[in-house]
Amino acid sequence: METIKINIDNKIVEVEKGTTILQAAKKFGIHIPTLCHLHLHDLNIENKPAGCRICVVEVAGRKNLAPACVTECMDGMVVNTHNIRVLNARKTVLELILSDHPTDCLICSKNGNCELQSMAQEFGVREIHFEGEKSTYREDTSPAIIRDVDKCIMCRRCEMMCNEVQTVGVLSAVNRGFMSVVAPAFEMNLDHSVCTYCGQCVAVCPTGALTEVDHTNAVIRALADPDKTVIVQTAPAVRAALGEEFGLEPGTLVTGKMAAALRRLGFNYVFDTDFAADLTIMEEGTELLDRLNRHLNGDKSVALPILTSCCPGWVNFFEHQFPEMRDIPSTARSPQQMFGAIAKTYFAEKLNVKRENLVVVSVMPCLAKKFECQRDEFKTNGNPDVDYSISTRELAHLIKQLNISFNELPEEDFDHPLGESTGAAVIFGTTGGVIEAAVRTAYEVQTGKKLQKIDFEELRGMEFIREATIDFDGLPIRIGIAHGLGNARKLLEDIKAGKSEFHAIEIMACPGGCIGGGGQPLHHGDSSIIKARQKAIYAEDASKTIRKSHENPYIIQLYKEFLGKPCGELSHHLLHTHYFDKSKEISVVE
Amino acid sequence: MATIKLSADKIDELKDVCKSFNNEKGELINVLHKAQGIFGYLPAEVQEIIAKELNISVAHVYGVVSFYSFFTMLPKGEHPISICLGTACYVRGAEKIIEEFKRVLNIAVGETTNDGKFSLACLRCVGACGLAPVVLVGDKVYGRLSPDSVKDIVAEYSK
Numbered sequence: 001m002e003t004i005k006i007n008i009d010n011k012i013v014e015v016e017k018g019t020t021i022l023q024a025a026k027k028f029g030i031h032i033p034t035l036c037h038l039h040l041h042d043l044n045i046e047n048k049p050a051g052c053r054i055c056v057v058e059v060a061g062r063k064n065l066a067p068a069c070v071t072e073c074m075d076g077m078v079v080n081t082h083n084i085r086v087l088n089a090r091k092t093v094l095e096l097i098l099s100d101h102p103t104d105c106l107i108c109s110k111n112g113n114c115e116l117q118s119m120a121q122e123f124g125v126r127e128i129h130f131e132g133e134k135s136t137y138r139e140d141t142s143p144a145i146i147r148d149v150d151k152c153i154m155c156r157r158c159e160m161m162c163n164e165v166q167t168v169g170v171l172s173a174v175n176r177g178f179m180s181v182v183a184p185a186f187e188m189n190l191d192h193s194v195c196t197y198c199g200q201c202v203a204v205c206p207t208g209a210l211t212e213v214d215h216t217n218a219v220i221r222a223l224a225d226p227d228k229t230v231i232v233q234t235a236p237a238v239r240a241a242l243g244e245e246f247g248l249e250p251g252t253l254v255t256g257k258m259a260a261a262l263r264r265l266g267f268n269y270v271f272d273t274d275f276a277a278d279l280t281i282m283e284e285g286t287e288l289l290d291r292l293n294r295h296l297n298g299d300k301s302v303a304l305p306i307l308t309s310c311c312p313g314w315v316n317f318f319e320h321q322f323p324e325m326r327d328i329p330s331t332a333r334s335p336q337q338m339f340g341a342i343a344k345t346y347f348a349e350k351l352n353v354k355r356e357n358l359v360v361v362s363v364m365p366c367l368a369k370k371f372e373c374q375r376d377e378f379k380t381n382g383n384p385d386v387d388y389s390i391s392t393r394e395l396a397h398l399i400k401q402l403n404i405s406f407n408e409l410p411e412e413d414f415d416h417p418l419g420e421s422t423g424a425a426v427i428f429g430t431t432g433g434v435i436e437a438a439v440r441t442a443y444e445v446q447t448g449k450k451l452q453k454i455d456f457e458e459l460r461g462m463e464f465i466r467e468a469t470i471d472f473d474g475l476p477i478r479i480g481i482a483h484g485l486g487n488a489r490k491l492l493e494d495i496k497a498g499k500s501e502f503h504a505i506e507i508m509a510c511p512g513g514c515i516g517g518g519g520q521p522l523h524h525g526d527s528s529i530i531k532a533r534q535k536a537i538y539a540e541d542a543s544k545t546i547r548k549s550h551e552n553p554y555i556i557q558l559y560k561e562f563l564g565k566p567c568g569e570l571s572h573h574l575l576h577t578h579y580f581d582k583s584k585e586i587s588v589v590e
Numbered sequence: 591m592a593t594i595k596l597s598a599d600k601i602d603e604l605k606d607v608c609k610s611f612n613n614e615k616g617e618l619i620n621v622l623h624k625a626q627g628i629f630g631y632l633p634a635e636v637q638e639i640i641a642k643e644l645n646i647s648v649a650h651v652y653g654v655v656s657f658y659s660f661f662t663m664l665p666k667g668e669h670p671i672s673i674c675l676g677t678a679c680y681v682r683g684a685e686k687i688i689e690e691f692k693r694v695l696n697i698a699v700g701e702t703t704n705d706g707k708f709s710l711a712c713l714r715c716v717g718a719c720g721l722a723p724v725v726l727v728g729d730k731v732y733g734r735l736s737p738d739s740v741k742d743i744v745a746e747y748s749k
Binding site: 163170171172173174175180183185186 | 634637646647648649650651652653656657658659
């Protein structure tokens with residue numbers, strides 16, 4: 001690799017050709033502030049429209065200051081990243097941005113977690129020297145995401161996530177000059193667009209322009225209602241990230257503390273979505289083997305590959321954009337919904353509580369789950385199986401609001417029976433986990449043999465599209481994995497073109513899987529955080545005594561006492577679903 | 591969003607336009623230009639068809655349509671009225687002419703009358719400064735106008 005030398009803040013450094021000033025500075029410990037720029041190294045995602053001009057630096061011999069994020073280093077270049085001219089320019093740029101920004105930080109949901117606010121603090125802005133008209137635009141509230149574009153600084157990160165990474169294509173900059181906003185087509189509301197509610201726009205928004213619909217108050221009210229029995233389920237990815245909100249190192253597992261916190265919040269029963277993940281494997285795995293065996297026996301009516309269906313963002317995506325392929329994904333409901341269905345039947349009966357008086361709260365790393373639990377097909381007489389879905393961030397707020405010292409809490413266990421789970425369930429939280437869990441069970445059921453090795457390293461990793469062939473005792477099973485909807489689209493198009501060779505494919509809407517979900521603590525552009533969460537998930541799996549879903553004793557009991565057999569009649573009714581063609585709903589063309 | 595039925599012929603013509611540009615994303619502005627020529631404006635339906643043909647998102651198409659003032663999502667009237675706001679016309683009272691048209695037609699600039707007969711737009715110099723202030727109705731030029739003459743022009747086309 002060709003290298004060049006540059007002088008940066010009076011330091012001579014050697015960098016590879018093609019390196020930007022920003023990258024060079026970072027490499028040598030110089031922090032140039034950025035606002036629109038976003039680089040998720042481990043996921044190979046970068047946004048650098050050079051629009052905000054916060055990262056300007058002085059390059060000797062150039063008339064204008066240069067944006068460090070897009071200016072390549074040249075041999076012999078002399079760069080100053082913090083002289084008075086640079087500092088004044090940055091401050092002016094920031095003040096201009098702030099001059100068209102509401103100053104209601106105290107009551108903004110991003111208070112304390114806003115990149116613009118942090119920057120104003122870092123820069124020591126005490127006065128905004130520019131006064132003028134401020135943008136006003138209607139607020140758009142969907143079932144999961146709120147758009148408050150008055151707080152938008154046009155960094156275009158959300159657009160990049162929505163269009164380039166997810167290829168959903170909802171958001172675009174529209175109109176011109178002062179009137180420009182980021183909006184769906186024809187400035188319709190999100191709930192009339194093809195938005196999947198994956199929440200990746202929310203995950204990267206530096207300000208309060210894109211946030212989640214907050215259900216914490218509804219949960220507090222339910223907990224205070226003496227007529228209600230309130231139970232909670234927590235998704236696998238939450239335990240690997242919640243600690244970050246309390247200053248713990250990324251990748252710190254807080255499973256026990258989380259259970260303790262939920263108990264102190266007043267939930268009557270603290271359960272685990274992981275239980276339902278094991279249940280999902282029983283149902284989805286059985287469906288997979290059924291479809292596989294029928295296909296192998298020459299039944300032409302059986303479509304392969306089978307696609308996973310746990311991810312609600314992904315379900316929304318294919319219902320909108322690939323409705324003609326809606327018979328390919330598994331009919332198994334997501335773990336969140338399986339949990340709700342079992343809680344409001346089996347468990348409600350056990351407690352002798354009416355379903356209306358049983359409130360099911362889910363804690364999810366996800367915003368699409370908020371939409372999923374409101375779907376009509378998951379309601380009985382108008383009563384939803386899952387009443388409220390809150391994000392990891394909302395749970396952290398709840399814990400803080402109820403003045404619980406999270407870090408001081410003891411480690412506690414989940415309650416029984418819906419709190420027991422296996423290692424196979426916890427890996428649902430990362431890309432590759434669902435299919436690995438399915439393989440662990442499907443292998444043993446199909447071959448009748450015990451697995452020699454439970455870890456399937458070939459299914460793990462962070463590459464966007466992965467494939468592996470697993471030997472089912474002489475029968476090669478070809479597995480595909482995609483995370484990020486843009487990558488899912490590639491696999492779907494292969495299937496559509498008849499080019500897909502896979503038997504089964506796992507798809508997760510968010511880059512990294514649920515650990516990188518739209519409801520997780522904000523990573524602020526540091527993708528190593530997502531990697532650390534992944535490591536934690538696999539560590540939790542390895543620490544479990546039972547690591548295969550079909551060996552979960554409470555799952556075995558559930559089938560014995562209540563469900564009968566996987567994919568049986570009651571399962572079909574409670575644990576499976578069907579999908580809709582939603583392409584028409586969002587189109588104005590007949 | 592109101593659904594307007596587009597004629598099948600025109601839709602085919604639009605698809606042919608897309609094809610003539612090899613359905614390339616980069617040709618969006620050219621396609622929109624031609625599409626506005628076909629339909630007179632760019633309703634949501636037209637933008638959706640273009641998005642599908644060029645394999646881009648509708649939001650992106652709308653982003654471009656809403657950026658350029660040349661593109662319009664409102665149908666033009668049967669007799670589009672354009673008032674010149676070039677320097678010469680402006681100093682000779684074009685603004686009063688606009689006000690009179692707005693009053694007589696009861697619409698704002700950029701709008702179309704309910705009966706679809708007239709629409710009102712402003713443009714820059716048409717090169718007939720000697721006749722200032724100038725108004726175009728369709729392709730016909732009216733010069734040396736005073737606010738009084740506005741009524742007569744409208745009446746001429748209202749028959």
